Amino acid sequence: MSASPSVLCLEDYADATKRWLVELDSIALPKPEVTPLSVPASRNPQGFLSFRTLGLVKRFGTLVAVFTDGKTLKLALAGNVFDLLDGSARAYTKTLFPFAKSFTLEQNGKVAFRCSYWFAERDDLWPENDIFPLVARLTAEEKAKSRFMLVWNDRAAGQDVTRPELLNKLDLLQ
Numbered sequence: 001m002s003a004s005p006s007v008l009c010l011e012d013y014a015d016a017t018k019r020w021l022v023e024l025d026s027i028a029l030p031k032p033e034v035t036p037l038s039v040p041a042s043r044n045p046q047g048f049l050s051f052r053t054l055g056l057v058k059r060f061g062t063l064v065a066v067f068t069d070g071k072t073l074k075l076a077l078a079g080n081v082f083d084l085l086d087g088s089a090r091a092y093t094k095t096l097f098p099f100a101k102s103f104t105l106e107q108n109g110k111v112a113f114r115c116s117y118w119f120a121e122r123d124d125l126w127p128e129n130d131i132f133p134l135v136a137r138l139t140a141e142e143k144a145k146s147r148f149m150l151v152w153n154d155r156a157a158g159q160d161v162t163r164p165e166l167l168n169k170l171d172l173l174q
Helices: 131-140 142-156 164-172
Strands: 007-012 019-023 034-036 047-054 060-068 073-077 080-083 089-097 100-107 110-118
Touching: 007 060, 047 110, 047 131, 060 131, 060 142, 073 131, 073 142, 080 110, 089 131, 100 131, 131 142, 142 164
Parallel strands: 007 047
Antiparallel strands: 007 019, 019 034, 047 060, 060 073, 073 080, 089 100, 100 110
């Protein structure tokens, strides 16, 4: 992997041209140490990061990150880190009413995190400017976990993720 063990390089979920360095020791803090990477192409990312404003009335910001180191698949959310490979986490999104959604993360059947948030899909064909549906898919589908890890392990290693052998592996996971 291209990143040192103490620092993660994560791609901005909403803007693929931005990369962020996150201190691994601080990712479980409510306000992790996050630094914008001045030359994004200088580091290969290990996953996604999204800065989200949550709450419909009382608003608060949090960092959401999904990342892999080649052996694990983790979710950092609101000061906690969850292992997405052990099968104990399950996430759900739900539309509450137009422009409002909810997200729930359960750990071992108990609610670990729940929030409501404003969201407007700008594109029906690619509505995923919202990281929470990705998290829900990763907790529900083993194949989604495998695909995520394959792609991000190759990206972190600086490999072309459009090369035929990787695409063949991804096709086998459908």
